[in-house]
Amino acid sequence: MNRITDHPVLGRTEKKCIEFFLDDTKMTARSGETIAAALLANNIRTLRYHEASGSPRGIYCNIGHCFECRVEVDGKTGVRACMTEVCSGMRVYRQQQLPRPFQEGGRER
Amino acid sequence: MNEAEVVIIGAGPAGLSAAIQSARCGLRVTVLDEFMKPGGRLLGQLHEEKKGVWWNGIEEADRLYEDAVNSGVHIRLGTTVYHIEKENRWVTETSEGTWESRCLLLAAGAAETPLPISGWTLPGVMSIGAAQVMTNVHRVTPGNKGIIIGINPLTMAIARELQLAGVEIEGIYIPPYEKKFRQMETPEQILAGMQRMAHLAPSFLLRVGSRFLVNQWTRQKAIQFYPKKGLSVWGIPIHFDKTVTKIIGENEVKGGFISSINAEGIIKEEEQYRKEVDFVCISGGLYPLVELAAVAGCPFYLIPELGGHIPLHNQTMHTPVEGLFVAGNITGIESAKIAMVQGETAGLSMGKAVNGTSRDIEEKLHQSVQNEKRIRAEALIQFHPEVKKGREKMHELWQNYVKESAAAKE
The missing domain is CATH 3.50.50.60 (FAD/NAD(P)-binding domain)
Structure with missing residues (x-):
């Protein structure tokens, strides 16, 4: 478990547990945290696959600037996981590599 | 359309400190921030200043937030600003609607290189x-x-x-x-x-x-x-x-x-x-987050001692653009304590801009500018060893700008 429940200076935290879904799998989160934090606490680091290359991507800046952590939330794409509070029953999906039929003039590669 | 006398972009140490001062001058103040908690980068800070004395950013953020709310400041979190424009008044476009204001303070902070x-x-x-x-x-x-x-x-x-x-x-x-x-x-x-x-x-x-x-x-x-x-x-x-x-x-x-x-x-x-x-x-270091100042048409200077391109401003946090103010890391990379005192100065300057001058506000402004210098001199950590020199450069650039624009008018 990678949650810090008892910090030597900041003390203990006790927050309500809630449930949400990543790619239709049930996950547990703490109320008031971001989607990115909830997923990291569940040992999930890959938040999307690059649109063109398909390479896995996770959080980078965690303060909303880099847009590396964008996910689909309740049907809306391009939502920053690091800036969005996780809610009970929320459905989060990883964005996938997109087809590129017109790349290189549509020729087979 | 929402309306306020002062709109502040950024609910970090600079933005909240400014909001408190402006509200205490009797102004209607709205603070916008895209994160869901107030405090900005204060929230992450935790270091031992002296043996057993901790700087706890979360506690500092809580204190500023409570003071702001008790002073009558409206704080809108989860609100992303994507455009600002000067018409007769400042117009701030956000994900949650549009705000119109007499004064606009940019306190967007910094990002990492x-x-x-x-x-x-x-x-x-x-x-x-x-x-x-x-x-x-x-x-x-x-x-x-x-x-x-x-x-x-x-x-x-x-x-x-x-x-x-x-x-x-x-x-x-x-x-x-x-x-x-x-x-x-x-x-x-x-x-x-x-x-x-x-x-x-x-x-x-x-x-x-x-x-x-x-x-x-x-x-x-x-x-x-x-x-x-x-x-x-x-x-x-x-x-x-x-x-x-x-x-x-x-x-x-x-x-x-x-x-x-x-x-x-x-x-x-x-x-x-x-x-x-x-x-x-x-860890590539921090640079000031200045895009909105550029959109507003503020002139910029490259001052490496302050962390990059910095919008032109003076010691009372005015920019050359009418009604536009700056405070915090947007003016140079320094500690949260500097951001707070700069915010206080900016908040007072906006009070003066709306209410007009008075002996009381001039005294407070003078005191706040002096406080900034004192806090810098006492700082334990400097992000750049020559930060004081950088601040002096900016001061000179401002004076040149004032001289040149006076000459141009003649």
């Missing part, structure tokens, strides 16, 4: 600030054991915070030296900069011997004879003679390739090895 090292897009690689927010704000560790790339005051403070939370730091390394990267420093230059971290790392400097750091020749020798295991601060090894040439892993971080380097940053090919870790933090 990324270092595109081979493998840096792998999940598990993050900026050092990202690890700080995860650990101290969300209380989730970035991993079990990690490498940090980049040695600067932010690195040292956050490495300590990660350690407090029970995260193991395998080592801190210097970034690969490549001339094509702006603001890259050689190991020798970074070691020269270590003197500014004396308060964070006294044991380190005692062991290296800070007197050896004063000239280039001894610094080069220090790197040549640097201990192979690194010198440690709080038990964390710091490697001035090694860099990370590649972050490895297929789907997420598994480790890094470490290489020895000489004082000029040239890699010694024969001395390379692999370290297993599950996360990597990149």
Whole structure:
């Protein structure tokens, strides 16, 4: 478990547990945290696959600037996981590599 | 359309401090911030100022937020600003609607300079600030054991915070030296900069011997004879003679390739090895977040001592653009304490802009400007050793601007 429940200076935290879904799998989160934090606490680091290359991507800046952590939330794409509070029953999906039929003039590669 | 006398962009130490002062001048104030909690980068901060006395950013943020709310400030969180424009009044376009205001304060803070090292897009690689927010704000560790790339005051403070939370730091390394990267420093230059971290790392400097750091020749020798295991601060090894040439892993971080380097940053090919870790933090330093000032048509100057391109402003936080003010890291990279006092100054300046001058407000403004200088002189950590010089440069640029615009009018 990678949650810090008892910090030597900041003390203990006790927050309500809630449930949400990543790619239709049930996950547990703490109320008031971001989607990115909830997923990291569940040992999930890959938040999307690059649109063109398909390479896995996770959080980078965690303060909303880099847009590396964008996910689909309740049907809306391009939502920053690091800036969005996780809610009970929320459905989060990883964005996938997109087809590129017109790349290189549509020729087979 | 929402309306206020003052709109403030950024609910960090500068924005909240400004809001409190403006509201106490009797103005209607709205603060906008895209994060869901108030406090900005204060939230992650946690360091020991003196033995047993901790600077707890979360407590500071709570205090500012309560003061602001009690002073009648409206705070709108989860609100992203995407455009500002001056018509008769300032118009601020956000994800939650449009605001119109007489005065606009930009207190957007700073962002981190990324270092595109081979493998840096792998999940598990993050900026050092990202690890700080995860650990101290969300209380989730970035991993079990990690490498940090980049040695600067932010690195040292956050490495300590990660350690407090029970995260193991395998080592801190210097970034690969490549001339094509702006603001890259050689190991020798970074070691020269270590003197500014004396308060964070006294044991380190005692062991290296800070007197050896004063000239280039001894610094080069220090790197040549640097201990192979690194010198440690709080038990964390710091490697001035090694860099990370590649972050490895297929789907997420598994480790890094470490290489020895000489004082000029040239890699010694024969001395390379692999370290297993599950996360990597990149620490490239901070730069002011100035896009909105550019959109507003504010002139800019490059002042490296302040962290990059800085919007022209004076000591009372005015810009040359009517009704536009700045405060905090947008004016130069410094501590939260400087951001707070600059915010107070800006808040008073906006009070003066709306209500007109009075003896009381002039006295308070004078006092606040003096406070900023005093807090800078007392600071334990400087992000840039020449920050005072940078502030003086900006002051001169402002005076030149005032002279030139007066001459142009004649």
